[in-house]
Amino acid sequence: MNAPILIKNLLPTTHVQQGAEIVHESAHLHVTGGATYTDDIPEVAGTLYAALIKSPVAHGELIGEGIDREAILKAHGVVAVFTARDIPGENNCGPIVHDDPFLADGKVEFVGQAVAVVVAREMIYAREAAAKAKVQVKELQPILTIEEALAAQSFVMPAKGIVRGDAAAAIAAAPRKIKGTTRTGQQEQFYLEGQITYAVPREDGQLTLYCSTQHPDGNQREAAAALNLTTNDVEVICRRMGGGFGGKEGNASIFSQSAALAAFKLQKPVKLRVNRDDDMTITGKRHDFRIDYEVGFDDNGRILGADIMLASRCGYSVDYSGPVNDRACLHIDNCYHIPALKLVSHRCKTNTQSATAFRGFGGPQGMFGIETVIDEIAATLGKDPLEVRKLNLYKDPSISGTPDTMTTQYNQLIEDWVGDKVIAQLEQESRYAKRRAEVQAFNAQSKSRKRGIALVPLKFGISFTATHLNQGGALLVIYMDGSVSCNHGGTEMGQGLNTKMAQVCADGLGISVDKVRVTATDSQKVPNASATSASSGADINGAAIMNATAQMRERLKPVAARMLRCAAEEVTFANNAAHGGGQSVEWSALTKQAWLDRVGLSVTGFYMTPEIKYDFTTLNGRAFYYYCYGAAVSEVEIDTRTGEWWLKGVDIVHDVGRSINPGIDKGQIEGAYIQGMGWLTMEECIWDKKGKLLTHGPSTYKIPVAGDVPEHFNVSLFDNANLKPTPFHSKATGEPPLMLGLSAFFALKDAVAASAGHKSVVRMEAPATPERILLACEKVRAEAGLA
Ligand code: MTE
Numbered sequence: 001m002n003a004p005i006l007i008k009n010l011l012p013t014t015h016v017q018q019g020a021e022i023v024h025e026s027a028h029l030h031v032t033g034g035a036t037y038t039d040d041i042p043e044v045a046g047t048l049y050a051a052l053i054k055s056p057v058a059h060g061e062l063i064g065e066g067i068d069r070e071a072i073l074k075a076h077g078v079v080a081v082f083t084a085r086d087i088p089g090e091n092n093c094g095p096i097v098h099d100d101p102f103l104a105d106g107k108v109e110f111v112g113q114a115v116a117v118v119v120a121r122e123m124i125y126a127r128e129a130a131a132k133a134k135v136q137v138k139e140l141q142p143i144l145t146i147e148e149a150l151a152a153q154s155f156v157m158p159a160k161g162i163v164r165g166d167a168a169a170a171i172a173a174a175p176r177k178i179k180g181t182t183r184t185g186q187q188e189q190f191y192l193e194g195q196i197t198y199a200v201p202r203e204d205g206q207l208t209l210y211c212s213t214q215h216p217d218g219n220q221r222e223a224a225a226a227l228n229l230t231t232n233d234v235e236v237i238c239r240r241m242g243g244g245f246g247g248k249e250g251n252a253s254i255f256s257q258s259a260a261l262a263a264f265k266l267q268k269p270v271k272l273r274v275n276r277d278d279d280m281t282i283t284g285k286r287h288d289f290r291i292d293y294e295v296g297f298d299d300n301g302r303i304l305g306a307d308i309m310l311a312s313r314c315g316y317s318v319d320y321s322g323p324v325n326d327r328a329c330l331h332i333d334n335c336y337h338i339p340a341l342k343l344v345s346h347r348c349k350t351n352t353q354s355a356t357a358f359r360g361f362g363g364p365q366g367m368f369g370i371e372t373v374i375d376e377i378a379a380t381l382g383k384d385p386l387e388v389r390k391l392n393l394y395k396d397p398s399i400s401g402t403p404d405t406m407t408t409q410y411n412q413l414i415e416d417w418v419g420d421k422v423i424a425q426l427e428q429e430s431r432y433a434k435r436r437a438e439v440q441a442f443n444a445q446s447k448s449r450k451r452g453i454a455l456v457p458l459k460f461g462i463s464f465t466a467t468h469l470n471q472g473g474a475l476l477v478i479y480m481d482g483s484v485s486c487n488h489g490g491t492e493m494g495q496g497l498n499t500k501m502a503q504v505c506a507d508g509l510g511i512s513v514d515k516v517r518v519t520a521t522d523s524q525k526v527p528n529a530s531a532t533s534a535s536s537g538a539d540i541n542g543a544a545i546m547n548a549t550a551q552m553r554e555r556l557k558p559v560a561a562r563m564l565r566c567a568a569e570e571v572t573f574a575n576n577a578a579h580g581g582g583q584s585v586e587w588s589a590l591t592k593q594a595w596l597d598r599v600g601l602s603v604t605g606f607y608m609t610p611e612i613k614y615d616f617t618t619l620n621g622r623a624f625y626y627y628c629y630g631a632a633v634s635e636v637e638i639d640t641r642t643g644e645w646w647l648k649g650v651d652i653v654h655d656v657g658r659s660i661n662p663g664i665d666k667g668q669i670e671g672a673y674i675q676g677m678g679w680l681t682m683e684e685c686i687w688d689k690k691g692k693l694l695t696h697g698p699s700t701y702k703i704p705v706a707g708d709v710p711e712h713f714n715v716s717l718f719d720n721a722n723l724k725p726t727p728f729h730s731k732a733t734g735e736p737p738l739m740l741g742l743s744a745f746f747a748l749k750d751a752v753a754a755s756a757g758h759k760s761v762v763r764m765e766a767p768a769t770p771e772r773i774l775l776a777c778e779k780v781r782a783e784a785g786l787a
């Protein structure tokens with residue numbers, strides 16, 4: 001085999017402005033196959049391979065430990081098999097509540113739950129043995145759906161709610177009312193790189209886990225607890241993931257724990273990489289929601305009171321269901337002031353995989369609820385939904401004349417509201433009014449093809465709702481040649497965090513980005529790091545890096561001052577040099593001199609998000625440090641005879657503050673829109689009656705592909721500095737734009753309504769698959785007497 005061609009990175013060699021559009025630090029590696037993912041790490045001699053034996057039933061009692069050890073050990077190539085009984089310490093992979101055994105103990109609670117880990121000489125042998133193994137189990141009746149769980153009062157945690165004013169009275173007194181139920185579907189994270197951990201024992205009982213994970217610290221602590229080790233015995237390393245999307249926030253532990261157990265017991269390196277079917281069968285998805293609403297409004301469409309019930313399918317354990325459902329409650333308003341609200345959120349326990357984090361973390365589901373309400377109000381009144389949206393937006397109390405019109409249902413005053421401005425810019429850029437007229441003209445002359453258009457805004461709160469997680473750490477190391485190694489607690493999953501962090505670091509030192517390497521995330525470099533999630537990666541780790549570079553500048557100033565013969569206070573850093581007294585000294589000469597002067601060239605940085613103060617038991621207070629805003633226009637065409645549809649065009653205006661890297665942010669916005677559109681229109685999890693997931697591979701589970709991206713796809717960044725002192729005054733980008741995909745769903749509803757001349761109210765649940773579109777068309781046409 002020829003040696004691979006080594007290509008140098010493409011980063012600029014001169015000091016660039018804040019917010020420069022530079023390429024992803026690994027772009028050259030991604031496109032040449034040179035990027036090392038966990039499975040690409042050269043294996044240590046003697047490496048063994050693991051596979052998981054899975055529960056065949058949704059609910060049952062294991063007979064004994066559930067497997068026949070003798071039979072499994074006889075299978076070809078098998079070296080060992082471990083069950084819950086072999087775990088020396090705590091049997092847990094639950095990220096918050098420790099209710100989640102990584103190997104089933106006594107009972108199984110969903111189809112696919114890991115019962116045992118088989119270790120073999122080759123991966124194929126391990127997988128064959130696992131597939132062949134019979135799980136001995138006494139089957140019990142499962143609870144599978146939200147309705148069954150509500151009826152049985154089966155919950156993973158108690159309900160929570162929000163009460164603002166007297167919603168019942170407001171609805172009773174309102175001139176008009178609507179009442180209904182809608183649903184949003186589950187969604188598979190479908191990261192391209194599947195779940196994997198490579199566990200390597202080290203001397204003296206220590207362990208290194210190379211893990212595709214959004215939360216190395218969680219994997220580290222849990223492995224230590226499982227093996228009766230201390231945290232400093234376990235190192236977790238992740239250079240990058242091939243996507244996570246929330247699916248590797250808590251769920252990576254299912255695999256890292258089993259690999260760690262096997263490696264520790266055998267004192268041999270063990271790799272556990274699951275195939276796609278197992279991955280989709282074992283891991284949690286986005287929570288699906290049932291949303292019941294009763295809303296009173298006036299003749300213009302202004303909401304006066306709302307009574308809303310959210311019920312989500314959480315699966316068999318708590319996982320992240322607390323904060324996910326909380327976030328749904330905190331986003332039930334989206335951009336709208338709801339003067340009186342009664343909101344109840346049920347967290348249903350079912351015998352399905354434990355639903356977990358997925359981009360947006362409950363926010364999209366909450367927003368889907370209120371957008372459905374708005375859409376239905378507009379249909380009832382025969383108005384353009386955009387008019388009703390605008391009428392209900394948050395408003396400055398000095399304009400509205402009502403004191404709380406800029407205050408959320410959880411009592412946070414919105415300080416950075418720009419939702420109306422974002423909408424106005426998008427209306428103009430997308431030529432919304434003209435295009436609506438064009439859509440109407442098309443529909444007037446087209447019999448079976450109908451078009452629809454929708455403009456949907458978004459507001460998304462930034463901060464972990466668990467306040468203590470809002471902290472970040474960094475370790476900055478400068479070598480005497482001036483090259484810099486920048487480490488932080490965040491993980492790279494394709495979102496470009498490491499590129500942004502290199503920019504923040506370079507800017508803080510006044511040097512070019514190519515001098516900075518952001519190294520693999522390593523739990524021994526930055527301890528106790530929060531998961532890279534809640535879109536907070538750049539905010540908290542960037543601020544920690546800024547803190548580190550500020551300290552380093554102070555250390556280097558006296559060195560530079562001596563070289564420049566000026567006062568230390570005069571020294572500035574820019575363009576790969578230190579400047580002062582009218583002269584400059586090159587960065588590499590400065591770092592060399594600092595070494596000669598015996599100045600410490602490594603420093604840690606730390607940051608905690610200020611101001612947030614929030615009671616998660618009552619869902620009340622300042623939950624978020626700031627908000628991100630955005631809006632999208634989607635235009636679609638449907639075939640009313642088949643339910644097929646086409647995305648004709650998308651226009652987006654989105655607020656990322658002062659972007660750290662506009663290229664990366666636009667990529668995030670485009671990708672997130674498509675992922676949100678996929679959730680609401682094509683991705684569908686289908687289960688059989690006994691709780692087996694039937695859609696466990698790309699052949700049956702349809703995600704959007706390149707061909708689903710429309711040619712007309714315009715993304716503008718809203719010109720807006722974050723009021724808060726985040727890095728470069730940027731805003732988080734990772735999750736919020738997923739909710740731009742709501743506009744695709746509501747454009748489809750608009751097209752369905754057009755199929756019956758907008759004479760009847762469309763009720764359509766998500767995902768709006770061709771089947772649902774077809775059925776919805778038939779239903780509205782029948783209601784309008786057009787069948
Ligand atoms: N982008 C890519 N390419 N791959 C991913 O897995 N995950 C998303 C988002 N963008 C993801 C992504 C999710 S769920 C989150 S929370 C954020 O990135 C996390 O990264 P950040 O905090 O650095 O934005």
Ligand code: MOS
Pocket residue numbers: 214244245246247249357358359360361532533534535735
């Ligand atoms: Mo993202 S769902 O917060 O990992």
